[in-house]
Structures are given as C-alpha cells and as structure tokens.
Amino acid sequence: MTAPARSKASPLVIRTTNELQAWSDSCRQQGRTIAMVPTMGALHEGHLSLVDAAAKAADVVVVSIFVNPTQFGPGEDFDAYPRTETADLEKLKGHAVEVVFAPNAAQMYPDGFATSISVGGPSMGLETDFRPHFFSGVATVVAKLLLAARPHFAVFGEKDYQQLLVVRRMTRDLNIGTEIIGCPTLREADGLALSSRNAYLDAPARQKAARLPAVLKHVIVSLEAGAPVETALADGRAALERSGFEVDYLSLCDAATLGAPIPGHQRRLLVAARLGSTRLIDNMPVKAGD
Template sequence: MNIINSIADMQALALAAKREGKRIAFVPTMGFLHEGHASLLCEGRTRGDLLVLSIFVNPIQFGQNEDLDRYPRDMERDCRIARECGVDIVFTPEAAEMYPQGFQTSISVRELSQPLCGDSRPGHFDGVATVVTKLFNIVMPDVALFGRKDYQQLAVITRMVADLSLPVLVEGMPIVRETDGLAMSSRNAYLSAPERESALCLYRSICTVRKQYAAGERSTGRLHQAALSIIQAEPAAVIDYLEFRDGTTLEPSFTAADGTLMALAVRIGKTRLIDNTVLGKEL
C-alpha cells in the first residue's frame, strides 16, 4: 500500500493506471475510519483494479465554531484498516496544497444545498462539492463510493457529477449501524457513555416512523409528531431538524410514500449527529 501526499504524484499514478486500462475505485473520507468506511472500501475493492482512499479533513466545509480543530484523527489506525480492506493507495494531501495562496474557486449545487444541513451549516455543501470535484480531478476514479448516512451530501455530489458531466459513477452504499442501531460516525467518538445511550433516540424515532408507515400511516405531520415525541423525551437531545422530504428533490413532503426521506440532525451534548431513512426501502 502506497501513501501519497503530493497532488502531482497522485495524478501521475492515476494517469499511468488509466493508460494501462485499469479501473480506479475511490473512497473519499476525512479519516478516523470505522466499519462504515470499511464497508465502502471492501465494496470498492470489488469495483476496481486500483483502490484509492483519500484522507483529508477539509477545512472549507467547516463553519465558524465548528469542530475542525478537534475533529478526530488517527492516521496509524486508518492505515491499518486500509491495509485490511485491500487499499492500494492512501492519498493524504495537505490543506496548503489543496487550497494554495490565492485560491478562489468554489462549486455550488444551489437548490439541493439549501435545506436540512445546508440551512444550519451555510456554505458547508459548497465546501463539500469543491473538495470532491478537486479529488475527482486528482484521483480520476471510474467509480466513487459514499455512505447514505450523509444523504444530502450524496444527493449534492450526484447532482454535481451529472450537471458537470464528470466521468465518474457515484454509488451510494447502505448505512452501517452499531448493534444497538446507532449510525456509525467518526463523531460518535465525542460521546460520553451517558451521551452514547441518549443518542439512541435517533434510531428509536426512525424505527417508530417506519413501523407506523408500514401500518398505513401516510401523514408526514403525524409521523413527525411521533418521532418528535421520542426525541424530546430525551433530556440530552436538542433537535436541529427533523423533516420529511422528497427523496430525490429534497422538497418538503406532506404525504408519505415509498421513497420519502426522513432526515434528522440532533445535538447530544456538544455533538451533532445526523441520521435518515427512506420509507419503503430497507433500513
């Protein structure tokens, strides 16, 4: 497994692989890998001749007073997981090279970036779209894999790739959960033991909504109230948003149907957690 820091070196290796007719699979991450990332890497191993993992804590997708400085990092552990998953190249660029002096270009996916996380984190998805575009141009993947836990991020990237005619297939992969249902996230490391228990209210609310939908409930207002009551009963939980949206356009949904997205962001203590489910599809 090669560890590469230089953009030029990564591009040279990608171009050489392309000339040899190799298919490149790519998993972009901010590191501090967990089983969710590992599932993407294992799938990527089946999708390409060359498997590339990027580890880059992207500063331009963090707003003021967000957790850029304390975002968890463990490169040694990340590389061990990468080797176990069969990664060929770990690309770990420096922020100073990704965004050199005078950098002033950004990518904006307007409508899809506005609601949900975009409303509470202005500019976040511009930072995501910009760094992913740069990474695609550097790594030159044929296929890139993303987890569906970050549902809006996946929607933004999929739209961006289509709009800009980028030659990469974007694949969304299922949410990986702990045995008790908590969606795996690098930010789970912030949670104390009591907070970790409190965080399960997200999963309980999702299960309740899915159960009521399966029983025939189609009013998103009533589904919203059912989920809201579960989360509000948890003293440590502060809701950022809890919404029902069209699974494609992210427009508000007033009548639930197969494909309707339930998306939520909840703060447990100082930690902001997101989760989602698509009604009518497997959890």
C-alpha cells in the same frame, strides 16, 4: 509514475495532487479501473465497508484522508476533529487499497486559492438551513479530489444522504465522468449509525444516542401505517426531545430529490439532532405513500 500491483498489506501514501494524477494516468493507460473512497479519516467499520464496495467495483482503490477546512463553519469542530492517520493506515491493511491520498491543507488550498462550487438542487434545506457553508465546501473538495484521481467510481455512504445526492448532482452537472455509488449505512448493535463523531459521546450520552434510530423506526412505522405526516413528525421530535436531544430537523422528503414527498415515490426520513455538543445525523428509507 508506474502503478504496480500492491498487496493488501501496504498501500502507497501519496501527498500531492501531481503524484496522484500521475498514478491515475498510469492506471488508465494500463486499462485498470479506479474507485475512490473520499474520507476525513478517523476510519471505522463504516468506512471500511465502503472500501470493500470500491474493491468490488474497480480494479484499484484509492482512499483519500483529508479533514477539509472549507466544510466547517465558525464554532464547529474542525480543530477537535480526530486526526488518526497512523491508525487509519493500519486499519486499511487487509483491504484492497493501492493508494492513500493524504494531502495537507496547503496542497489542497494553495496560496491565492479563490474558487468554490455553488450548489443548489438537493443541497437546499435540511443541513443548509443550519450549516449554510457546508455543501459548497463539500462540493469543492470532492470535485478537486475527483479531478485529481480521475476515478471511474467514487463510493459514499448513505448515512450522509443529502451529501450523497449533492455529490451525485454535482458530478452530473459538471460532467466529471465519475459514477457515484451509494452504500447502506452500517450500524452498531443498538442501531446507532457508525460515525467518527460518535467518539465524542461519553457513556451516558452514548446510551441516549441509541434513541435516535429507534425513534426514526417508530416514525416510519407510523407513516407507513397511514398516520398524517405532520403528526408522525411532531411525535418523533417530541420523543427525541424527551430523550435529551435538541432537534435541528426531522423531515420527510422525496428520496430522489429531497424536495416535498411525491405520491407514489420513495421517501426518506432525515434527522439531525444534538446531544450536548455532539451533533448526530441519520436517515432511513420510507415506502412510497399516497
């Protein structure tokens, strides 16, 4: 398959890994660098900012759209997760995307598929305490996507901060050869991080959701002013619960490893909390502490 230069108006849609590999091989033979933006679709401005960052990093951009079943557990929202491919393709017009890779589940996990990636390091704790299946599913599908597209770069958002570190660790450990680029979280005017799951929120819940980033900022102010970590975190959890959230975790971690904070190292404050049936995650940087 040749890799013709395409206009911003019309990305090529590829459905099979064989076609994607052929396209990637052609790009590489022409000396063109590739950046990939893996997504599960339901694209919003946060995704599009990753696409634009990818276009700055490489000659050509491929966006994947695949709702990955292996990262959903029993009772989670796999069936309800929004699938909006036609709208997603329309949103990508005007952005420098050459290819959209949109496989089905049978293409990614054919009959007899029996392999998964077990991850440790930054995957331990936080999301794993509540979704033990999640990062194995993420690592497996991301590895498959990177091996099919063979991008020089792959771009992920910092909103899923633990996922970003897990993918970065996985690609290094397996010598996949793709540089992982993390991009800052995009937010609504009231501070809520952009997320496809925000669509689940009705009007009252959406109004309450803005308390999540507001509480994070308040906790960070306390921490950077020298408040004891456990006191600041307990106050934050209490504030979220008063606002109607059920808190899975609110944790201060080392920014590089997600282990316990290390004196003099940058830190990260991470949260997962539920409003009704909608689970929201967020995180923000915290200055190095003593």
